[in-house]
Amino acid sequence: MADTTATATPETTTTEDGIRRRDFLDIAAVSAAGIGGLAVVYPLVSQMAPSKDVLAASSTEVDISAIEPGQAIKAVFRKQPLFVKRLTPAEIEAANATATGSLRDPQSLADRTKEGHEDILVTMGVCTHLGCVPLGAAEGEVKGEFGGYFCPCHGSHYDTAGRIRKGPAPTNLEVPEYEFTSDTVIQVG
Amino acid sequence: MSFPWARQYEPKNGLTKFLDERLPLPRLVYNAVGAGYPVPRNLSYFWNFGVLAGFFLVVQIVTGVVLAMHYAANAQVAFATTEHIMRDVNWGWLMRYAHANGASFFFIVVYLHIFRGLFYSSYKAPREMIWLLGVVIFLLMMATAFMGYVLPWGQMSFWGAKVITGLFGAIPLVGEPIQVWLLGGFAPDNAALNRFFSLHFLLPFVIAGVVILHIWALHIPGSSNPTGVEVKSESDTVPFHPYYTAKDGFGLGIALLLYFAMVFFLPNALGHPDNYIEANPLSTPAHIVPEWYFWPFYAILRAFTVDFFFVPAKLMGVIAMFASILLWFFLPWLDKSPVRSGHYRPLFRKFFWFGLIPAMIVLFICGGAPAEEPYVMLSQIATAYYFLHFLVILPIISSVEKPEPLPYSITEAVLGSDKKVVKGENTSPAV
Amino acid sequence: MTKLLSVRLVAILVGLGFTVAVLWGFLVGAYNAATEEAAGHVPYEHPKELSWSFDGPFGKWDKAQLQRGLKVYDEVCSACHSLKFVAFRDLEQIGYSEAMVKAYAAAKTVPGIDPNTGEASTRPGLPTDYFPSPYPNNVAAAAANNNAIPPDLSLMTKARGDGTNYVASLLMGYQEPSAELLEEHPEAAPGPGLYHNPYFPNLNLAMAPPLTSTGQVTYDDGTEATVEQMSKDVAAFLTWTAEPTLVKRKQTGWPVLIFLLFATVLAYMSKKQIWSAVKPKK
Numbered sequence: 029m030a031d032t033t034a035t036a037t038p039e040t041t042t043t044e045d046g047i048r049r050r051d052f053l054d055i056a057a058v059s060a061a062g063i064g065g066l067a068v069v070y071p072l073v074s075q076m077a078p079s080k081d082v083l084a085a086s087s088t089e090v091d092i093s094a095i096e097p098g099q100a101i102k103a104v105f106r107k108q109p110l111f112v113k114r115l116t117p118a119e120i121e122a123a124n125a126t127a128t129g130s131l132r133d134p135q136s137l138a139d140r141t142k143e144g145h146e147d148i149l150v151t152m153g154v155c156t157h158l159g160c161v162p163l164g165a166a167e168g169e170v171k172g173e174f175g176g177y178f179c180p181c182h183g184s185h186y187d188t189a190g191r192i193r194k195g196p197a198p199t200n201l202e203v204p205e206y207e208f209t210s211d212t213v214i215q216v217g
Numbered sequence: 218m219s220f221p222w223a224r225q226y227e228p229k230n231g232l233t234k235f236l237d238e239r240l241p242l243p244r245l246v247y248n249a250v251g252a253g254y255p256v257p258r259n260l261s262y263f264w265n266f267g268v269l270a271g272f273f274l275v276v277q278i279v280t281g282v283v284l285a286m287h288y289a290a291n292a293q294v295a296f297a298t299t300e301h302i303m304r305d306v307n308w309g310w311l312m313r314y315a316h317a318n319g320a321s322f323f324f325i326v327v328y329l330h331i332f333r334g335l336f337y338s339s340y341k342a343p344r345e346m347i348w349l350l351g352v353v354i355f356l357l358m359m360a361t362a363f364m365g366y367v368l369p370w371g372q373m374s375f376w377g378a379k380v381i382t383g384l385f386g387a388i389p390l391v392g393e394p395i396q397v398w399l400l401g402g403f404a405p406d407n408a409a410l411n412r413f414f415s416l417h418f419l420l421p422f423v424i425a426g427v428v429i430l431h432i433w434a435l436h437i438p439g440s441s442n443p444t445g446v447e448v449k450s451e452s453d454t455v456p457f458h459p460y461y462t463a464k465d466g467f468g469l470g471i472a473l474l475l476y477f478a479m480v481f482f483l484p485n486a487l488g489h490p491d492n493y494i495e496a497n498p499l500s501t502p503a504h505i506v507p508e509w510y511f512w513p514f515y516a517i518l519r520a521f522t523v524d525f526f527f528v529p530a531k532l533m534g535v536i537a538m539f540a541s542i543l544l545w546f547f548l549p550w551l552d553k554s555p556v557r558s559g560h561y562r563p564l565f566r567k568f569f570w571f572g573l574i575p576a577m578i579v580l581f582i583c584g585g586a587p588a589e590e591p592y593v594m595l596s597q598i599a600t601a602y603y604f605l606h607f608l609v610i611l612p613i614i615s616s617v618e619k620p621e622p623l624p625y626s627i628t629e630a631v632l633g634s635d636k637k638v639v640k641g642e643n644t645s646p647a648v
Numbered sequence: 649m650t651k652l653l654s655v656r657l658v659a660i661l662v663g664l665g666f667t668v669a670v671l672w673g674f675l676v677g678a679y680n681a682a683t684e685e686a687a688g689h690v691p692y693e694h695p696k697e698l699s700w701s702f703d704g705p706f707g708k709w710d711k712a713q714l715q716r717g718l719k720v721y722d723e724v725c726s727a728c729h730s731l732k733f734v735a736f737r738d739l740e741q742i743g744y745s746e747a748m749v750k751a752y753a754a755a756k757t758v759p760g761i762d763p764n765t766g767e768a769s770t771r772p773g774l775p776t777d778y779f780p781s782p783y784p785n786n787v788a789a790a791a792a793n794n795n796a797i798p799p800d801l802s803l804m805t806k807a808r809g810d811g812t813n814y815v816a817s818l819l820m821g822y823q824e825p826s827a828e829l830l831e832e833h834p835e836a837a838p839g840p841g842l843y844h845n846p847y848f849p850n851l852n853l854a855m856a857p858p859l860t861s862t863g864q865v866t867y868d869d870g871t872e873a874t875v876e877q878m879s880k881d882v883a884a885f886l887t888w889t890a891e892p893t894l895v896k897r898k899q900t901g902w903p904v905l906i907f908l909l910f911a912t913v914l915a916y917m918s919k920k921q922i923w924s925a926v927k928p929k930k
Contacts, residue, residue, distance in 0.1 A: 053914065053917050053918040053921050054918050054921075054922070056914050056918070057911070057914040057915050057917075057918035060907075060910065060911035060914050060915075061911065061915075063907075063911075064907065064908070064911060067907075080737075081735070081776070084735070084737045084775065084776050085776045091763075
């Protein structure tokens with residue numbers, strides 16, 4: 029085997045079989061590089077998801093004993109405002125008087141509160157339109173046309189049960205997962 | 218510019234034709250690292266390290282950008298956010314270890330790349346500009362690595378920042394104001410940490426820019442090769458793709474194996490334990506040492522122990538340390554031997570293997586050792602040789618040395634004959 | 649040509665200058681070394697080579713040991729040393745359930761704010777809290793410990809060379825200095841408030857021996873709490889606190905290296921195949 033090819037024209041010297049073997053090897057090697065490259069993407073994407081400390085800090089306890097009827101407090105849940113409101117009998121009545129079927133996001137007050145605690149309304153203080161904080165939780169703030177919350181950014185009106193009644197918001201104020209750990213303490217998240 | 222036999226890019230379909238007429242990026246790639254770039258056919262594995270250096274630059278930029286998403290450059294929390302990355306961020310430990318060891322591997326491959334350049338005199342005409350840009354890249358790398366090491370705000374970070382900025386304090390008259398200006402204070406603190414972070418983020422992109430110039434300059438004369446004989450004809454070259462893409466792919470595989478073995482199984486082997494102690498301005502570590510890749514230069518800095526006439530020892534050390542790298546800028550004009558490759562230069566080869574390499578090893582060891590005997594005296598001898606080698610021996614032997622006979626061409630060196638000159642003796646069938 | 653020659657001439661002169669300057673220092677150093685007696689170092693011992701479940705490329709945590717180590721930290725070390733980078737929630741990684749972690753955290757007192765007055769106060773811990781520091785700040789820590797601030801232990805085993813072995817060796821290494829040592833290095837005798845320990849670099853440690861007797865800690869799993877056992881357990885625990893991801897790191901490493909080996913072999917074969925067309929054959 030003294031053949032030495034001096035120029036770079038492998039196509040002319042490889043046999044039919046050789047070409048196939050070469051193609052297979054090249055494709056395998058390039059595919060392996062591609063798989064490796066894709067594998068690298070996973071941690072690079074994953075690192076931007078919430079880190080362990082952020083996920084662990086996603087539960088909050090709120091003491092509701094000091095809330096008078098008609099008052100609300102603002103707490104913080106997942107770095108976002110949380111409204112906890114004790115409804116007056118009149119507000120409960122107003123909420124129940126509304127026909128559920130006519131609403132944009134049909135839910136009754138009972139759907140949005142815990143059994144035995146229908147006067148405690150727990151919602152995120154985040155407008156479902158574009159995320160502003162609605163007014164109405166603090167003393168003296170505008171409560172909107174329906175006596176609940178009003179978002180000043182784009183004029184969404186929520187009723188006493190925190191349901192969307194007028195304006196661009198698509199859904200009711202979100203009720204996060206929570207439970208009563210005692211009669212006066214709720215744990216959110 | 219290229220050799221006349223370089224393959225021409227031909228757009229094959231509508232999309233590439235469209236692109237070629239408007240933004241000929243595929244053509245640029247084809248001519249730079251594709252089949253359009255003819256490369257000497259006899260490159261050894263020592264020619265792999267340029268591509269590897271580029272690869273590790275990309276690794277550093279990608280992992281660094283990710284780390285910057287989680288790190289906070291504030292002396293109160295810098296150490297804690299580094300631990301936050303290690304403990305809580307998804308795959309944060311992998312990103313940080315990949316970045317820390319990536320710096321080491323970047324330097325390893327760049328040192329091998331420089332070693333290649335020194336032995337094969339890749340700095341000689343017509344490739345001076347490639348070499349000069351390479352030295353600029355190396356200086357930028359050193360600055361970037363130094364500032365990056367400060368960011369975790371451990372003990373070595375803090376004291377490294379203090380000691381290295383203290384070097385500028387050696388400059389007569391203006392030294393101290395310069396040091397205070399560099400730090401934005403009287404000791405490293407928030408001001409220093411923030412500017413180091415800013416520059417540490419910026420400089421890699423400057424490096425990437427100079428790398429592009431480095432490659433541009435390379436494509437003017439084309440790659441050098443182990444014989445040092447310039448390309449004469451088409452039979453001396455092969456297209457970069459697929460020949461050297463395949464060879465670089467294999468080299469990359471080996472480099473990645475070693476790199477990830479370090480990242481996953483010995484991630485702290487190249488670091489210093491003291492940097493896991495939070496910075497404490499009131500307590501200095503027992504031995505302040507820089508990262509391993511600075512050891513040879515740190516040894517040169519410390520080798521000057523007595524005042525030299527009117528120059529204080531401290532200033533002399535600083536001058537020598539900077540001079541030890543800056544003198545590389547003059548290499549193309551110091552070494553005037555007409556022969557490039559060390560393989561054909563008997564005298565140069567002896568000084569290279571039995572002088573420069575042992576001196577570098579001694580400097581490396583002494584730079585990492587405490588400043589005590591015998592390390593100080595050993596580093597003094599090695600430092601003396603270092604300067605003698607580049608500034609005295611190289612200029613002299615390039616005049617007095619009688620080089621060994623060179624092959625006529627690369628083809629002859631590879632095949633034993635070149636049919637263009639030795640007609641009739643070629644045993645290979647005509648292709 | 650004369651210009652280039654002058655470049656080389658200047659280089660030779662500069663090179664000789666540096667050489668003379670550095671060798672001058674060498675001569676002065678050599679003279680000093682010959683005429684002065686070098687100050688010897690106090691000899692200290694390197695950590696013992698102990699074996700750990702998490703050693704080696706296939707190492708795993710021994711969770712029972714980590715839990716024992718937590719108990720030693722809790723009952724002994726935590727009196728003086730903080731563990732500020734470890735959160736209670738992290739304890740789920742060493743085999744405790746969510747409820748156990750919650751109860752463990754609630755039993756700890758962490759700094760808080762009185763919700764009614766806003767004044768600094770304390771409250772029971774939550775899983776998201778970090779281990780509380782025994783001292784409110786460094787000044788208090790220094791004042792309570794004869795000016796030697798007890799270091800945070802979160803990263804201790806990474807902050808010392810051969811850290812796990814070092815911590816274990818140090819904890820079981822307290823002893824009286826030998827007569828030979830004191831004869832040879834009188835300066836090594838422990839001063840007031842210092843304790844001799846051959847594994848500590850200057851032999852004199854401000855920390856009083858923390859683990860002194862068998863049964864100092866009562867292990868829940870019935871393991872006999874000898875000083876050696878407690879030292880090893882707490883060293884293992886501190887290895888976990890220093891790098892909770894250590895085992896995951898090693899376990900991730902194997903598939904990566906095996907894949908890379910496979911890909912590299914493929915790359916080599918592909919490279920050989922491609923080059924076979926132009927390589928001279930033997």
